[in-house]
Amino acid sequence: MAxxxxxxxxxxxxxxxxxxxxxVPAPAPAPSASVAARSAPxxxxxxxxxxxxxxxxxxxxxxxxxxxxxxxxxxxxxxEIGRAAGVTVNREAGALLLTMPGASTFGVNEAxxxxxxxxxxxxxxxxxxxxxxxxxxxxxxTDSSGADVYNMTLSQRRAESVANYFAAKGVRxxxxxxxxxxxxxxxxxxxxxxxxALNRRVEIRIVPITQxxxx
Numbered sequence: 001m002a003x004x005x006x007x008x009x010x011x012x013x014x015x016x017x018x019x020x021x022x023x024v025p026a027p028a029p030a031p032s033a034s035v036a037a038r039s040a041p042x043x044x045x046x047x048x049x050x051x052x053x054x055x056x057x058x059x060x061x062x063x064x065x066x067x068x069x070x071x072x073x074x075x076x077x078x079x080e081i082g083r084a085a086g087v088t089v090n091r092e093a094g095a096l097l098l099t100m101p102g103a104s105t106f107g108v109n110e111a112x113x114x115x116x117x118x119x120x121x122x123x124x125x126x127x128x129x130x131x132x133x134x135x136x137x138x139x140x141x142t143d144s145s146g147a148d149v150y151n152m153t154l155s156q157r158r159a160e161s162v163a164n165y166f167a168a169k170g171v172r173x174x175x176x177x178x179x180x181x182x183x184x185x186x187x188x189x190x191x192x193x194x195x196x197a198l199n200r201r202v203e204i205r206i207v208p209i210t211q212x213x214x215x
């Protein structure tokens with residue numbers, strides 16, 4: 001009897017625990033391409049861009065304490081523009097990211113801005129020209145149709161078209177930088193036409209200009 005009691009005791013878990021197998025939490029999913037794109041560093045790097053702007057002398061950096069209020073003012077205006085034009089506006093740490101659907105911005109295989117979208121770009125350019133103390137990165141993307149090299153070139157041309165449009169509307173050229181990413185950063189599957197339409201896009205990243213941290 002003593003042996004049986006000891007055996008049962010050995011199989012009994014301590015108070016508060018269960019015999020049921022413990023579930024191991026699933027690993028957190030990897031960030032999506034859109035999140036990775038939004039957290040990417042500034043085109044050209046902060047120090048290089050700041051040195052160019054400082055040499056130009058046309059834009060003063062913001063104190064760090066004014067960054068968030070400065071973004072608040074711009075975000076409110078850009079959200080209003082975005083709702084009317086299908087442009088998404090996302091807030092991230094210290095920056096804003098606008099995503100413009102390529103289907104309404106450009107024709108297929110074209111880098112000329114469609115006439116129907118120029119009014120939207122006019123409104124965005126007005127905000128950028130009003131709030132001058134920010135970097136403006138314009139990043140072009142494509143779907144996976146066509147050759148990789150062609151897509152990279154097309155995405156760069158689209159980014160430059162938008163940047164040139166902004167410059168013509170009063171956004172200081174020294175603040176603008178462009179990058180073509182081709183098909184490298186999809187936000188949806190390229191296996192469907194709907195997914196391809198989402199991947200054909202232009203992103204505008206707005207980052208307040210502050211003094212770079214010294215090492």
